[in-house]
Structures are given as structure tokens and as C-alpha cells.
Amino acid sequence: MSHLNRSLISLLVSVLLVSISGCHPSSYLFEQFAQEEKGWVLLEETKVNHIREKDVLKIKGNQKFTSLRLYVRNRDIDIHDLEVHMISGDILKPAIEKEVKRGERSRVIELAADGRQLDYITMRYRSKGAWFTKRATVLFVGKQYNPNGAY
Known part of the structure; x- marks a missing residue:
């Protein structure tokens, strides 16, 4: 054979x-x-177009999270804007990399040591590369708040 x-x-x-x-x-x-990395859970997964795109990702459940992070696969992405909306009405506009390469993770976005409940995440971004190639997939992950401090 x-x-x-x-x-x-x-x-x-x-x-x-x-x-x-x-x-x-x-x-x-x-x-x-x-x-x-223990304690991290998948919040949302989305495919990114090659043209500038805005996604609004509703976070389900009422869990508290201490940190967020993006994991990118298939293609590099350009990030233009990121907003994290809390249930409390607070909005976090974290400084984040302008580019995340495929197979890599963004830096950790710290929310609060005692955790925050998320409402939704708004992100403006695009896949890099030729429009006829595979689109990037972005995994939004959150580190769950644990009052006991262990995972």
C-alpha cells in the first residue's frame, strides 16, 4: 500500500x-x-469573515468570571475593537493585541478577583489573508470565579 x-x-x-x-x-x-489551563471554560465560538466584522456574543448563564482570553485557529485575525459588557451595566474596553496569529492566544484580560457576571461581548475584527481561503475561528474563553481559590 x-x-x-x-x-x-x-x-x-x-x-x-x-x-x-x-x-x-x-x-x-x-x-x-x-x-x-485549569478553570477555563468555552464561552462562545465564532467564525470571522475576511471583511471587517462586528460580532455581539451573548454570554449564557449567570456564572462569574475573573478573566477572559481569545484563542484563534485557522487564520490570523486583526482586532479593531473589543468591549466586555457586564450584567451590572459596566463596560470594559481592554487594551488587547491588534493581531492574534492562528494557533495563539490573546493576553489574559483581567475582570476582577471576585468575578464578574458577563452580559455580552462586542468585537470588531477580521480574518487576515485572501478572501477565498479558510476563515479564522475564535474561541472566547473565561476563567470561572472560584470562591475557594482552587480549580
């Missing part, structure tokens, strides 16, 4: 296993990330 045939069979088996398990590839990537 040629090397190409073995590679193709291996790829097909991988796709089949992911399909059967119900696991989305980016969910798998988040699980890898979560194993590295």
Missing part, C-alpha cells in the same frame, strides 16, 4: 471517529487548551 493511500485512509478514519463521537474539531482544540 502506498504512503499516499495510508495517509488518506488515516485521514478518513480520523474524520469518521470525530463524526461518530459528536466532537467538533474546535471543541477538541478547546479541550486541549483547557487541560493546559
